[in-house]
Amino acid sequence: MRPFAIGLAAALALGALVPAAVISAPKESKDKPKVDAKAREAGMKDAPAIMQSLNAGCTVTDARLIGLDKKTATGYYEVACQDSIGFALIAKKDTPAQAFTCLESNAPAADGKPSALACILPGNENPKAGLKPFVAKAGVACDIENARAIGSGAKNSYFEIACKGGTGYVMQTTNPASAAGDVLANSCLLYEEGANVSCKLTDKAAQLAIVDTLTAASGKTCQVKDKRYVLSTKTDNYFEVACADGKGYMLQQTAAGGALARTIDCAQAGFVGGGCTLTDSVAAQTEQAGLYTKLSTKGGFDCQVEKYGMLPSPDPKKEIVELKCKNRPDGAIAIFSTGPAVIYDCLFAELNGYRCSFSKQDSMFPRLSADLKAYGKGSCEVSGVRLVGRNDNEGYFEVACSDGLPGWVMSYPVNTPNPKSKEILACSQAKGIGGGCKLPTNASKKS
Known part of the structure; x- marks a missing residue:
């Protein structure tokens, strides 16, 4: 999967949207800003209907009126949502309302001063915590340590989330952001630094630290020499690791749990993103073909292995391999494990639930x-x-x-x-x- 370009607005200096005559930005103070009771009453009167009109999947639990511009008939509100991130709202008469997450509205103004639309309701005290339902919907393992708003387009909003342990994601959801809609989370490693969409809360080295953890869990003797991110699917992430002894592996990690799902020798990893590039996969394949020749011969099937292909195995301790032979036209399906090899020639492989493609x-x-x-x-x-x-x-x-x-x-x-x-x-x-x-x-x- 490659990085993609998307059109989105830069992080908005939302304070500039609020006329100075309406409201002044909160002053810096060691004390938490107080929510005026009348402002909360006015907010709870108007804001729920506004949020409902936006279809943002927000059940309003608290709200406040930030200010009114009578000249333009525009109201400014803050809402806290049940099980979701909070919003700052701009509602102008006879015009569709606008909603900005608290991560966006909390960003300082262009002059560095606090935003006039900063969220101060108790339920919005930790805006990044409001992204937890989005992370769960995306199906990735992330204990959120930090988060920021990247920006939004006509249909989508984008956030960066940094997880404890060094991993991070760019998360795409609807605009306004709603965990009830589609949510997609891609590894930060998918994006180039400095690009239109990229990660700033984590760096590449921290992102790739997971490779050391996965390598240790693989049980392989490998002093990590080099490592790289390869690709992600809907269910898994793939990393390549090169070892100091010249061997290399493709590591398959579950996106949901973050655990190691499978370790694939580089000789067998050609089906993953074009295979290994940090090690000599041709040499590895030649070495592996020689090993399969010995194992198949020992198992009673005389095959000088010219080509081989890996089949899915329900048992991680067993390799199921299709063999193409130099010395005979009929190939085989071989099941290699710690015990004796089980080998079906391609006729009887089909009888036992396998199908050959080389023969x-x-x-x-x-x-x-x-x-x-x-x-x-x-x-x-x-x-x-x-x-x-x-x-x-x-x-x-x-x-x-x-x-x-x-x-x-x-x-x-x-x-x-x-x-x-x-x-x-x-x-x-x-x-x-x-x-x-x-x-x-x-x-x-x-x-």
Whole structure:
């Protein structure tokens, strides 16, 4: 995911929007500003309806009238919201009201003086805490340490949030900001420093400190030499780490919990953002191919691995790998773990829930032809195959013969590497198995 440009207004000097004749900016004082009872009464009378008109998802719990400009029929209010950030409001007669979060309205004026629209209600004392519902809606792990308003566009508002531990996000929500609407949080590492949208509350070094934590959790022996942010998806963040011994890994972190989800060797990480760039991934892939050659041979499948591909594994202690071989046309699906390897050639991989992509279907034909020959059906050179189905104990393949004569249905045990055929049935005998034979040369003939 790359940084994107968005049109937004700069942080507003909101105090400039309030005529001096209406209100003066609060004076600096060690004491907290007091909320006038009459101002609160007037605010609670008018502000809830204004907020409702904005569809900002704010249930008003407190409000105050900041000031009135009778010449322009404009009222200025502050509201505190239940389970959301508070707002400063500008409501002019016969004109849609405007709402600015307290993070925006608290920003000093252009001359450095306090804003005339600064939030002072008790419920708005800590505006950044009002972003907690937004963080929860975005689904990221962040204990907010600091926050600021970046700006707003016609439809969206943007905030930076800094989290305890050094991570940070740019958060996008609706304008006015509402946790009831869409909320998206992207890692600060996605944005270039000094860009239109960027992070100022954290730096890159602090952001990348998480890589050390994730590396330690991986269980890999790795003295961190270099590290980088790679990309984010809706559910995960990816980082690359290079180790002093020349090895490297891609670290997958859950966006919601912030924990390490998976450690991927650079030799296997080509599917993540173009793969590793801090280490020699070609050398790593060559080394890994050599390892898989040894493991597959030891597991009883003679394969000089030319190419390999990783498949999702439900068990982090197991690798499920498709193998393409230099020395044979038929590949395999191999399951490597601390115990003996389990290897299914591409024919029986499909029977056991895997599908090969490197090997062509016709590479399976010699194996099937040999099994037919063992049953005295050597006149059939297999020219087509279809997986009919399986149950808990066995699976069925329909085969067609190259001479155009009727083919067969062959049964094999499941969950068994290199299985022997249990039974061979003529298509006329197999009508009750998965609807019978359907390959073109079998469907129109009786055997």
